[in-house]
Structures are given as structure tokens and as C-alpha cells.
Amino acid sequence: xxxxxxxxxxxxxxxxxxxxxxxxxxxxxxxxxxxxxxxxxxxxxxxxxxxxxxxxxxxxxxxxxxxxxxxxxxxxxxxxxxxxxxxxxxxxxxxxxxxxxxxxxx
Amino acid sequence: xxxxxxxxxxxxxxxxxxxxxxxxxxxxxxxxxxxxxxxxxxxxxxxxxxxxxxxxxxxxxxxxxxxxxxxxxxxxxxxxxxxxxxxxxxxxxxxxxxxxxxxxxxxxxxxxxxxxxxxxxxxxxxxxxxxxxxxxxxxxxxxxxxxxxxxxxxxxxxxxxxxxxxxxxxxxxxxxxxxxxxxxxxxxxxxxxxxxxxxxxxxxxxxxxxxxxxxxxxxxxxxxxxxxxxxxxxxxxxxxxxxxxxxxxxxxxxxxxxxxxxxxxxxxxxxxxxxxxxxxxxxxxxxxxxxxxxxxxxxxxxxxxxxxxxxxxxxxxxxxxxxxxxxxxxxxxxxxxxxxxxxxxxxxxxxxxxxxxxxxxxxxxxxxxxxxxxxxxxxxxxxxxxxxxxxxxxxxxxxxxxxxxxxxxxxxxxxxxxxxxxxxxxxxxxxxxxxxxxxxxxxxxxxxxxxxxxxxxxxxxxxxxxxxxxxxxxxxxxxxxxxxxxxxxxxxxxxxxxxxxxxxxxxxxxxxxxxxxxxxxxxxxxxxxxxxxxxxxxxxxxxxxxxxxxxxxxxxxxxxxxxxxxxxxxxxxxxxxxxxxxxxxxxxxxxxxxxxxxxxxxxxxxxxxxxxxxxxxxxxxxxxxxxxxxxxxxxxxxxxxxxxxxxxxxxxxxxxxxxxxxxxxxxxxxxxxxxxxxxxxxxxxxxxxxxxxxxxxxxxxxxxxxxxxxxxxxxxxxxxxxxxxxxxxxxxxxxxxxxxxxxxxxxxxxxxxxxxxxxxxxxxxxxxxxxxxxxxxxxxxxxxxxxxxxxxxxxxxxxxxxxxxxxxxxxxxxxx
Numbered sequence: 001x002x003x004x005x006x007x008x009x010x011x012x013x014x015x016x017x018x019x020x021x022x023x024x025x026x027x028x029x030x031x032x033x034x035x036x037x038x039x040x041x042x043x044x045x046x047x048x049x050x051x052x053x054x055x056x057x058x059x060x061x062x063x064x065x066x067x068x069x070x071x072x073x074x075x076x077x078x079x080x081x082x083x084x085x086x087x088x089x090x091x092x093x094x095x096x097x098x099x100x101x102x103x104x105x106x
Numbered sequence: 107x108x109x110x111x112x113x114x115x116x117x118x119x120x121x122x123x124x125x126x127x128x129x130x131x132x133x134x135x136x137x138x139x140x141x142x143x144x145x146x147x148x149x150x151x152x153x154x155x156x157x158x159x160x161x162x163x164x165x166x167x168x169x170x171x172x173x174x175x176x177x178x179x180x181x182x183x184x185x186x187x188x189x190x191x192x193x194x195x196x197x198x199x200x201x202x203x204x205x206x207x208x209x210x211x212x213x214x215x216x217x218x219x220x221x222x223x224x225x226x227x228x229x230x231x232x233x234x235x236x237x238x239x240x241x242x243x244x245x246x247x248x249x250x251x252x253x254x255x256x257x258x259x260x261x262x263x264x265x266x267x268x269x270x271x272x273x274x275x276x277x278x279x280x281x282x283x284x285x286x287x288x289x290x291x292x293x294x295x296x297x298x299x300x301x302x303x304x305x306x307x308x309x310x311x312x313x314x315x316x317x318x319x320x321x322x323x324x325x326x327x328x329x330x331x332x333x334x335x336x337x338x339x340x341x342x343x344x345x346x347x348x349x350x351x352x353x354x355x356x357x358x359x360x361x362x363x364x365x366x367x368x369x370x371x372x373x374x375x376x377x378x379x380x381x382x383x384x385x386x387x388x389x390x391x392x393x394x395x396x397x398x399x400x401x402x403x404x405x406x407x408x409x410x411x412x413x414x415x416x417x418x419x420x421x422x423x424x425x426x427x428x429x430x431x432x433x434x435x436x437x438x439x440x441x442x443x444x445x446x447x448x449x450x451x452x453x454x455x456x457x458x459x460x461x462x463x464x465x466x467x468x469x470x471x472x473x474x475x476x477x478x479x480x481x482x483x484x485x486x487x488x489x490x491x492x493x494x495x496x497x498x499x500x501x502x503x504x505x506x507x508x509x510x511x512x513x514x515x516x517x518x519x520x521x522x523x524x525x526x527x528x529x530x531x532x533x534x535x536x537x538x539x540x541x542x543x544x545x546x547x548x549x550x551x552x553x554x555x556x557x558x559x560x561x562x563x564x565x566x567x568x569x570x571x572x573x574x575x576x577x578x579x580x581x582x583x584x585x586x587x588x589x590x591x592x593x594x595x596x597x598x599x600x601x602x603x604x605x606x607x608x609x610x611x612x613x614x615x616x617x618x619x620x621x622x623x624x625x626x627x628x629x630x631x632x633x634x635x636x637x638x639x640x641x642x643x644x645x646x647x648x649x650x651x652x653x654x655x656x657x658x659x660x661x662x663x664x665x666x667x668x669x670x671x672x673x674x675x676x677x678x679x680x681x682x683x684x685x686x687x688x689x690x691x692x693x694x695x696x697x698x699x700x701x702x703x704x705x706x707x708x709x710x711x712x713x714x715x716x717x718x719x720x721x722x723x724x725x726x727x728x729x730x731x732x733x734x735x736x737x738x739x740x741x742x743x744x745x746x747x748x749x750x751x752x753x754x755x756x757x758x759x760x761x762x763x764x765x766x767x768x769x770x771x772x773x774x775x776x777x778x779x780x781x782x783x784x785x786x787x788x789x790x791x792x793x794x795x796x797x798x799x800x801x802x803x804x805x806x807x808x809x810x811x812x813x814x815x816x817x818x819x820x821x822x823x824x825x826x827x828x829x830x831x832x833x834x835x836x837x838x839x840x841x842x843x844x845x846x847x848x849x850x851x852x853x854x855x856x857x858x859x860x861x862x863x864x865x866x867x868x869x870x871x872x873x874x875x876x877x878x879x880x881x882x883x884x885x886x887x888x889x890x891x892x893x894x895x896x897x898x899x900x901x902x903x904x905x906x907x908x909x910x911x912x913x914x915x916x917x918x919x920x921x922x
């Protein structure tokens with residue numbers, strides 16, 4: 001069967017489930033690495049939307065797929081930076097619990 | 107136009123203005139007489155005080171006075187030759203336009219820098235310059251150890267200059283300059299040793315008491331000026347002008363007016379010449395150096411009052427009332443001060459009261475119209491009193507600054523020259539013929555007895571005068587005996603020189619006798635307050651300025667048997683600079699003593715009774731001054747002189763014998779009491795009438811009376827004024843300040859409580875809000891994310907809501 005046999009709604013529901021799982025992870029986890037993983041889920045939810053709308057409509061042609069490539073690139077760079085920050089937090093606090101790192105509020 | 111007198115004095119050659127058609131030439135050189143000592147003063151002040159060697163200072167100071175004295179002699183011979191007054195004018199000094207625009211119109215006056223030397227002034231300048239010269243010479247020796255040597259001589263020179271201005275002045279105003287100037291010098295010299303507070307206070311006392319008299323004197327001068335000017339249109343303060351105005355307009359001055367003016371001027375004289383009731387400063391003035399006492403407070407300045415009345419004689423003869431006041435005050439003062447003098451134990455105090463007493467004689471003389479006799483006594487008194495003071499200075503010098511006569515005695519052999527000169531002067535003042543004092547005092551007493559110038563018969567005052575003369579002879583003899591004869595108390599009371607002094611043998615015997623004597627009369631040690639002062643109290647008694655009822659010992663403290671003074675502290679004696687033994691003074695002092703003693707012996711012959719061959723030279727010399735135009739006036743002038751001539755000589759002989767007898771009685775009495783019976787009768791008297799004795803010893807407590815009345819009143823007035831100032835004036839000021847302070851406190855309260863409160867409240871509200879809102883900023887990333895999610899959900903919810911019910915959107919945000 002063809003990719004496009006499935007209706008668009010299925011794609012959007014999948015994307016929504018992924019997004020909610022990512023947000024839930026971000027909000028509930030204390031571990032910075034887990035939060036980073038949640039962020040990746042949210043980004044990929046957005047990527048699914050880009051690809052789906054690109055395939056199921058004629059708007060913009062290939063533009064949706066190109067955006068996904070950009071997002072993946074940015075996610076990789078973001079992961080690298082975020083991991084560096086996490087290492088910094090670890091070095092300062094001895095752990096990676098983000099609830100502890102609230103010194104900047106004052 | 108008032109110019110500085112010194113500037114004009116210096117410009118001797120400038121043009122001049124003559125106010126009167128004076129007969130004599132304008133002899134400007136007369137100004138040299140007062141100016142030379144003034145130059146000496148300036149020299150000492152500006153150059154001498156910069157540590158010139160003492161001989162140079164002495165030479166300059168004595169030299170200028172000597173030249174002045176020589177010029178005075180020149181002036182004297184010139185007056186003698188010309189037979190009338192000579193004058194020297196340096197031009198106008200004060201020139202006040204009249205209110206009507208005329209130079210000498212209503213209230214307009216011209217006062218010249220003019221000196222006049224007439225027969226009276228001749229005598230005064232000769233006395234002043236010559237005695238001043240000898241006292242300068244004496245001071246060279248007396249003040250040899252003084253550290254403010256140049257300053258002392260500058261004051262003496264300044265005094266001489268002012269005194270000469272006083273006696274040579276042609277007008278009342280210029281005389282007043284000298285009058286105040288000598289007062290200033292007196293003040294400066296009384297307080298010369300100002301390190302000691304008593305001396306400074308004595309100076310101030312002299313100055314202040316004199317101010318009282320000077321106020322009255324000024325009132326008298328101004329009243330005379332206005333009275334004569336109003337009546338005659340002649341506005342003048344010149345003696346000559348006033349005299350002529352009164353002569354030409356006999357009604358210019360009413361008797362009442364003349365009386366008022368005369369008494370006012372006499373009050374000035376009582377201050378300057380130490381008469382009742384303003385005499386109290388003179389005894390205290392003895393705090394000054396002794397040559398000063400001799401020059402200022404015996405020979406010259408204090409006689410200024412007598413001179414002034416003699417100078418104004420044409421005024422006084424118009425008013426028997428003022429004459430009576432002058433004579434009566436003089437007589438009472440003579441007796442009053444004479445009695446005080448009998449009880450004093452300070453050698454200089456005795457002489458001070460003696461001076462007051464003799465000045466009383468002079469006023470008695472001028473008061474009864476015998477101006478020549480009064481001035482003659484002034485003249486002779488200047489010699490013998492200066493000699494006495496210098497003699498006392500010599501004693502004080504020789505005794506190492508000891509002034510208590512109870513600690514002297516037997517100085518005759520130690521100081522022979524001083525003894526002889528002092529003795530001669532004593533004979534002169536006591537009135538023993540043919541010494542100087544006899545002729546002048548006898549003349550005054552005789553004129554007092556025979557006068558008709560008073561409101562009551564003259565013999566009343568004559569009796570008072572005779573009693574005073576008796577006192578004089580008594581206290582002066584007492585002074586001589588206790589100082590120069592008897593036992594050497596200094597050897598005893600002053601065992602200061604360690605154990606070095608060997609008391610003579612007879613001393614012990616005498617003490618034994620004295621002890622027995624005292625014991626026999628039950629006076630042993632039982633009544634120490636009145637009999638035997640302790641050694642310390644004897645030492646303390648002699649100090650200058652230390653007086654008061656409680657500090658006096660009895661009359662004859664030397665009767666106290668001292669235990670050879672073992673209790674004395676050597677430091678005290680050393681502080682006084684005691685030499686081991688009294689010694690004769692240096693030559694410069696003795697020269698002055700000898701000259702003045704010679705004067706005391708001889709000058710009396712100038713005033714022999716008028717019926718003597720060549721007699722009354724002094725009176726005849728002064729006749730032009732005293733027998734002026736007033737004799738021709740028809741009214742009440744006193745013609746005492748003319749009547750005096752008609753009295754029989756026999757009566758005068760009788761009075762001379764009586765005077766001599768009185769003097770001898772005084773001397774004899776003192777010799778009996780103090781020499782023959784070594785003071786026992788005096789002591790008996792003092793014990794028997796100790797209240798009277800204490801009263802006299804305390805100088806009738808006049809000082810205390812003044813303190814209690816005048817001084818206390820003034821102090822109370824001060825206090826009242828002070829309280830008014832503190833409570834009313836200050837109260838007002840403080841009240842205003844308090845009002846302002848209260849108002850500003852209210853404003854401050856409003857500012858603090860209302861304005862600041864509003865500002866603070868808004869700040870607090872902001873802060874509180876901030877504190878609440880701040881809680882949102884937890885710093886926790888998940889919280890922020892939650893907020894974002896909630897917000898996002900809210901937006902989605904609203905979107906869905908509005909999509910479902912589009913009307914709702916328009917109802918919330920308006921529009922269509």
C-alpha cells in the first residue's frame with residue numbers, strides 16, 4: 001500500500017501524541033538529559049507535521065522536506081550545546097537535577 | 107575742627123591766630139617746656155623700651171626735665187622783668203562756628219593752643235619741673251633693679267608733660283587735657299607693678315573715683331561757658347576771657363549761678379586733690395612706686411585742685427556760699443585725715459593721710475579767700491612732703507621693701523642722711539619756725555581766723571585747723587620715733603638672715619622688762635587678739651593693700667616678745683630680697699633728699715608775714731593774679747586782704763606763738779608717748795577705748811561705707827539691669843525663637859508624617875506588590891514551561907471557543 005493511503009489525520013494524531021509525550025517528559029523529569037530527550041520528541045513531532053503537510057498538499061512543493069533537514073541539523077547542534085551545558089551544571093552542582101539550578105533568578 | 111594736639115605741638119613754626127589783643131609777644135618757645143618731657147616720653151616708648159642701657163634711659167629722661175626746668179627759670183625771670191604774663195600760641199585747636207554763622211557767634215568758640223605763664227603759673231612750673239627733676243634723679247637709684255625701667259621713666263616724663271600743660275594752659279579746655287592726662291599717668295603708675303592684683307585695683311580705684319569728680323568739673327565748665335555766653339555774648343573758655351567778661355559785665359553771672367559753678371568745679375577738685383568725700387583713692391595709691399607717690403600723689407598732681415581754685419579765684423570771690431563749702435570741706439578733711447594718720451602703721455599710709463590733711467589746709471586757705479596763702483602752702487608742702495616721701499622710699503629701699511613702721515626703729519645710725527632730711531621735713535610739716543611749713547600754715551590759720559568771706563565766723567574753722575595742726579605734729583613725730591629711734595625691731599622681727607644676726611644684749615633685758623610689765627597688767631598671752639600678734643601676723647601687716655578690720659594688730663605690736671622669730675620661713679624673707687641689714691641708699695637718692703630738705707628749711711622765708719622787712723614776697727608776687735578787676739566791683743566781693751592789713755601786728759604775733767605752741771605740744775606729746783614711755787600710753791588708750799581706736803585704725807571705715815552704699819547700690823543696679831537683660835530682653839528674643847522653633851517643628855511634623863508617609867506608602871505598596879509578583883520568578887525552567895503551556899492551552903481554548911461561537915468574539919472584542 002502507498003504511504004498516502006493513510007489519511008492526513010493519522011499523521012497529525014501521531015504528531016500530537018509525540019508532542020504531548022515530549023512536553024510531558026520535559027515537565028515531569030528532573031534529570032537534564034531526560035528533558036533533552038523530551039525536547040527531541042517535541043522537535044520530531046514538528047518534523048512529522050512538516051513532512052505530512054508536504055506530502056499531502058501541493059503547497060510549497062519540496063519546502064516542507066527541506067525544513068525537516070534544517071530542523072534535524074539544528075537539533076544535532078542543540079544537543080551538542082545542551083550536553084555541554086549539562087556537563088557544566090554537573091561540574092558546578094555535582095548532579096544534573098535542573099530544579100537545583102535556580103541561582104539565576106535573583 | 108579738632109586736630110591732634112601732638113601734631114600741632116610738633117609743628118612749632120606754623121602760622122597762628124590770635125584771639126585776643128594780647129599785650130605780650132607770642133613766645134612760642136614756652137611750648138618747649140611741656141613738649142620736652144613729651145619728647146622724652148616718646149623716646150622712651152619707641153626707643154628706650156628696646157633694651158637701651160639704663161644709664162642712657164636715665165640720662166635722656168632726667169635731661170629733658172632738666173632743660174624744662176631751665177626754661178621755666180627763663181620764663182620766671184621774663185615774667186619778673188616784664189611784670190605781666192607772657193604767652194605762647196600755636197594757633198587754633200578747636201574752632202566751632204556759631205549757630206548764627208559767625209565765628210564767635212552764638213555758641214561759637216575758638217580754643218587756641220595757647221600757654222600762658224603768669225605769676226601763679228611761674229610758681230607752679232618751677233615747682234613741677236624742679237621737683238620732677240630731683241624725683242627723676244632719685245628714681246634712678248630707687249628703680250635700679252626694675253625690669254620695666256624705660257617704661258617707668260616714660261610714664262614719669264609723660265606725667266611731667268601733662269602736669270605742665272595743666273598749669274600752663276590758657277583755657278579751661280586745655281587745662282582739662284592736662285587734668286585728665288595726669289589722671290591717666292597716675293593710674294598707670296599706681297598700677298605700675300600690676301602683677302600684684304591689689305596694685306592694679308588701686309590704680310583703677312584712683313581712676314574711677316576721679317571720674318566722679320571730673321564729671322562734676324565738666325558740668326561746671328560747660329555751665330560757666332553757657333552762662334557767660336548767654337548773658338554777655340562772649341563765648342569763651344579762656345581764663346583771661348572769662349575774667350574780662352565777668353569784669354565788664356558785672357551781672358553776667360548771678361550769685362546762684364556762680365555758686366553752682368563754683369561747687370561743681372570744687373567737686374572736681376575734691377576728686378583730683380583727695381578731699382572729702384572723694385579722698386579714698388589716695389591712700390590706696392600708695393601701691394605705686396614711692397618716687398611716684400612723692401611726685402604725683404604729694405607734690406604736684408594732687409595740688410591741681412588747689413591750683414584750679416586759685417586760678418578761678420575771680421569766680422569764687424563772687425560767691426560766699428561756694429567759698430564756705432571749699433573752706434569747710436578743707437578744714438574737716440584736714441582734721442579727719444589727720445586723726446586717721448595717727449593710727450596707721452604703714453609708713454606710706456601715714457604720709458598719704460598727711461597729704462590729704464595738708465591739702466585740706468590748702469583748701470581752707472583758698473576757701474577763706476587767702477589764695478596766696480593756699481598757694482604758698484602748696485609750694486612749701488611740695489618740698490617737705492616730697493622730701494618725706496623720698497625719705498620713706500629710702501627707708502623702704504634700705505629695709506628691703508618693708509613698709510611697716512612696727513618693724514623698723516633705730517634706723518638713725520644706719521641711715522644718717524635719710525634721718526636728718528626726714529627729720530628736717532618733719533619739723534617743716536609740723537610747723538616749727540623757721541621751717542617752711544610754719545609760715546604757710548600759720549598764714550592759713552591766721553587768715554582763717556580773721557576772714558569775713560564765710561557765711562559764719564572764721565574762728566570755727568580756725569579751731570578745726572588748729573586741731574588738725576596738732577594731729578599733724580603728733581603723727582609725724584610718732585612716725586619719726588618709730589622709724590628712726592627706739593628699738594631695732596628689724597633686727598628682731600626679721601631674723602630672716604638665718605642665725606647670722608646677734609641680738610644685742612640690752613635687747614634681752616628689755617624684753618624681760620616688757621614681759622614683766624605685760625604680766626603685771628594681766629595682759630599676758632590671754633588676749634592675743636589685742637595684745638600679742640603672732641610673728642606671721644606682724645609680717646603680714648606691712649604688706650601694701652592688705653587692710654581690713656581683722657588684719658590689724660594693736661598700736662604697739664613691738665611690745666610683743668618674739669621668740670626670736672624661729673618660726674619664720676627663710677623663703678619669705680628671701681622673696682623680699684632682704685639684705686642682711688638696713689643700709690643707706692645710693693647717692694642719686696640722697697642728692698634729691700638733701701636738696702628737698704634744704705628747700706623745706708628755706709622756702710618758708712619767701713612768705714614771711716607781710717609786716718616783716720621784705721616780708722610776704724610770695725603774696726606780693728602773686729598779687730597781679732589774685733587782685734584782679736573783681737576788686738573794683740561793687741557787690742559782694744571779698745576784701746579780706748585789705749581788712750587783714752589793718753589788723754594789729756600784736757595779734758598776729760600771738761597767733762604765731764600759738765601755732766608754734768600747738769606744734770610743740772604735738773611733738774612733745776608724741777615724744778612723751780612713744781619715746782619716753784615707749785608707746786605704753788598709746789597702747790593703754792587703744793585698749794581702753796578699743797572701739798574708737800579700731801574705728802580710727804580702719805580709717806573710719808569710709809571705704810566700707812562706700813562699699814556698702816555706693817558700690818553695693820551700683821552692683822545691685824547692675825544686677826537688676828542684668829536681670830532685665832536676661833529675663834525681659836533675652837526672654838523676648840528667646841520667646842520669638844521658641845515660637846519659630848515650634849512652628850518649624852509643626853512643619854517638620856507635617857513633612858515627616860504626611861508627605862513622607864505618602865511617599866513611603868506608595869513605595870511600600872510597590873515593594874509589597876513586587877514581593878508578591880516576585881514569587882512567580884522561581885528560576886525553575888519547568889515552572890516557566892508550565893506557565894507557557896497553560897498560556898498556550900488557554901489560547902487554544904479561546905480559539906476553539908471563538909470558532910465555535912463567532913458571536914462571542916465580537917461581543918468580547920467589539921467590531922463586526
